[in-house]
Each structure stands twice: as C-alpha cells, then as structure tokens.
Amino acid sequence: MIKRNLQTRYPNWFLGPAIFLFGFLFVIPTLTSFYYSLTDWNINRRVITFVGLKNFKELFADIKFRATLSNTLIYSFSVTFARNFLGLLFAIMLNTAFLKGRNLFRVIVFLPYIIAPVVIGYLFTAIYHPVNGILNQTLTFFGLGFLAKDWLNDPSIALFSTIMTDVWRTTGFSMVIYLAGLQAIPHEYYESSDIDGANGFKKLIHITLPLLAPSITVNVVLALIGTMKVFVMILVLTNGGPGYATEVINTYIMSMFSLGLYGSGTAANIILSILIVIIGLPVLLILKKREVEL
Numbered sequence: 495m496i497k498r499n500l501q502t503r504y505p506n507w508f509l510g511p512a513i514f515l516f517g518f519l520f521v522i523p524t525l526t527s528f529y530y531s532l533t534d535w536n537i538n539r540r541v542i543t544f545v546g547l548k549n550f551k552e553l554f555a556d557i558k559f560r561a562t563l564s565n566t567l568i569y570s571f572s573v574t575f576a577r578n579f580l581g582l583l584f585a586i587m588l589n590t591a592f593l594k595g596r597n598l599f600r601v602i603v604f605l606p607y608i609i610a611p612v613v614i615g616y617l618f619t620a621i622y623h624p625v626n627g628i629l630n631q632t633l634t635f636f637g638l639g640f641l642a643k644d645w646l647n648d649p650s651i652a653l654f655s656t657i658m659t660d661v662w663r664t665t666g667f668s669m670v671i672y673l674a675g676l677q678a679i680p681h682e683y684y685e686s687s688d689i690d691g692a693n694g695f696k697k698l699i700h701i702t703l704p705l706l707a708p709s710i711t712v713n714v715v716l717a718l719i720g721t722m723k724v725f726v727m728i729l730v731l732t733n734g735g736p737g738y739a740t741e742v743i744n745t746y747i748m749s750m751f752s753l754g755l756y757g758s759g760t761a762a763n764i765i766l767s768i769l770i771v772i773i774g775l776p777v778l779l780i781l782k783k784r785e786v787e788l
Contacts, residue, residue: 524767531761537754549761558738559746559762566742566769569657570721576661578713581668586702588669589676600673604666611663615730618659622646622731646732649739656731656740660724668713675709676702711781719774722766743769 531549535542553559584603588596606614621628622645630642645655683701692700703710725744728734734741734749743766750759 527760527764530757531764533757535757535760537756542757545757549758550765553758553761553765558741561738562741562743562746563765563769565653565738565740566722566724566766568653569660569724569742570718570773572657573660573664573721574714574717576657577665577668577717578710580661580665581713582672582706584665584669585672585676586698589673600669603669606663607666609663611726612730614659614663615727618655619646619731622655647736649736652732652736652739656728659731660721660727663727664717664720668717671709671713672706675706679705707781707785711778711785714781715774715778718777719770722770722773 530542532544532546533542534545534548587593588600588603590596593599620626624630624642624644624647627645629645630639633639633641643651646652679702683705684697687697687701723744724742725748728740728742728745729748732740734745743762747759747762747766750756750762
C-alpha cells in the first residue's frame with residue numbers, strides 16, 4: 495500500500511517546485527500589481543493610500559495615453575498581418591523543391607530574427623537617417639529623391655517606419671512555422687488535386703490554408719501578444735517620439751515610472767495585461783474553433 499501511494503504521489507513532487515516558482519514569480523507580483531494600481535503610490539509620498547479607480551480614470555482622460563492605446567493597437571495589428579502574410583508567402587516560395595539555394599534563402603530571411611532588437615534598432619536608426627541614411631541615398635540614386643523622408647522624425651510616418659522595421663525582423667520567424675506546417679501536409683492531397691485538374695490558387699484555398707490552420711493560430715496569437723508588449727524596438731528607434739506619435743503602452747509605463755508615478759504606471763501595466771487578454775483570448779478561441787471546423 496505504501497509503495498502504491500508513493501507511485502501515485504511522486505508526480506506531485508515534481509509539480510511542487512514549478513507551482514512554487516509560478517506563484518512566487520507570477521501570481522504574487524500580479525496580485526500585488528493590482529493592489530498598487532489602486533493606490534496613490536508615487537515618489538513624493540511616504541504613506542501609500544488606497545484611491546480606488548482614480549488612476550484608471552486619469553489615464554483614460556489623458557490624451558497622450560489614449561493616443562498610446564491607439565498606437566499600440568495599430569502597431570500590433572499591422573505587424574501581425576504583415577509578418578504573417580509575408581511569412582506565408584516566403585514559406586510557400588521556399589518550400590519548392592525545384593528552387594536552387596532555397597536553404598540559403600531561408601537562412602537569409604530568418605537571420606534578422608536572431609539579431610537582438612537593440613542592434614536592429616540602432617541599425618535602422620542609421621538606415622533611416624534623413625541625410626546620410628542608406629534608404630534616402632538609395633532613393634536619390636535611382637531618381638526617387640522625392641520619396642526621401644525624415645523617417646523617424648516625421649509624425650505622419652514615424653509609426654509606419656517602426657512597423658516596417660519590426661516586420662523585417664520577425665517575418666523569418668513566421669516563415670519557419672509556416673514551413674513546418676507546409677512540410678507536414680501529405681503530398682498525396684496535391685497529387686489528387688492534380689488529377690482533378692485544380693490550379694495553384696484552388697490548391698492554396700482548399701488544401702494549403704485549411705491544413706495550415708494550426709500554424710496560422712500559433713503565428714497570429716504569438717504575433718499579437720508580442721507586438722502589444724513591444725518596447726525595445728520603439729525605445730531605440732524613436733523613444734516614443736516625435737511627440738507621442740510612436741508612444742506605445744510599455745514606453746508610456748516607463749515614462750510614468752521615470753517620473754515616480756508608480757501607481758499610474760502600474761495601472762497602465764494592468765490595462766496592457768487586460769488588453770492582451772481581451773484581444774488574444776478571443777482570437778485564440780476563434781482560430782482554434784476554425785481548426786476543428788476545417
């Protein structure tokens with residue numbers, strides 16, 4: 495009996511340390527954050543008092559924070575769509591057995607993802623330089639000087655420039671996941687469609703995309719969550735400027751903590767967490783349901 499009890503209970507001994515670490519490093523800090531978001535905690539106060547939802551009301555009344563929310567959503571949805579579209583396109587192109595050097599092209603597309611975002615940020619700061627930047631010099635060389643811009647200091651295009659940088663960095667990651675999904679599709683399906691006379695577009699719509707549903711789910715959900723938490727790329731490229739044209743929630747949180755407004759900064763962090771849940775969870779459920787239906 496004792497030996498049997500040991501056999502049934504020993505898995506719990508392995509779960510114990512993981513549960514402890516999860517609670518200590520995630521659950522307790524999360525609950526503590528909820529509490530401090532409801533206080534007037536700041537650098538000028540020795541005694542922290544409970545203020546309820548005051549911090550949240552002030553945040554949503556702040557024009558800068560509302561612009562920050564808008565920038566975060568625009569950034570997230572734009573990068574998610576672009577990197578998935580391009581990642582799928584590259585995956586289909588580089589999954590062709592007849593393409594010479596396809597492994598080299600795969601490496602070239604994936605390579606930016608393994609470079610630290612800080613390095614890429616500084617690299618594109620030089621590329622986007624209005625005078626000495628490679629981008630404007632290339633446009634001028636080809637007679638397209640009228641397209642040259644101050645890519646990071648013009649409020650109308652600064653957010654677009656940061657989006658394009660992140661798309662360039664992360665497309666390779668999406669491509670690898672789609673490549674794995676494509677290579678898991680049995681070739682017999684395509685052979686049967688050839689017999690039925692299906693063209694390439696019909697194969698894509700009726701075979702490739704339905705069977706790539708799990709890969710699409712993984713890519714879209716990871717991209718949404720990752721881009722809503724974007725920080726380093728924006729910090730290095732623009733630091734949220736010019737003005738607050740590229741300010742996102744994480745850079746806003748940093749500015750609040752830099753000013754010593756810890757309660758407001760924590761409240762902004764709670765809003766970001768809630769935003770990720772209310773956007774990410776429905777998207778995940780819809781895509782998972784779509785997988786079952788297909």
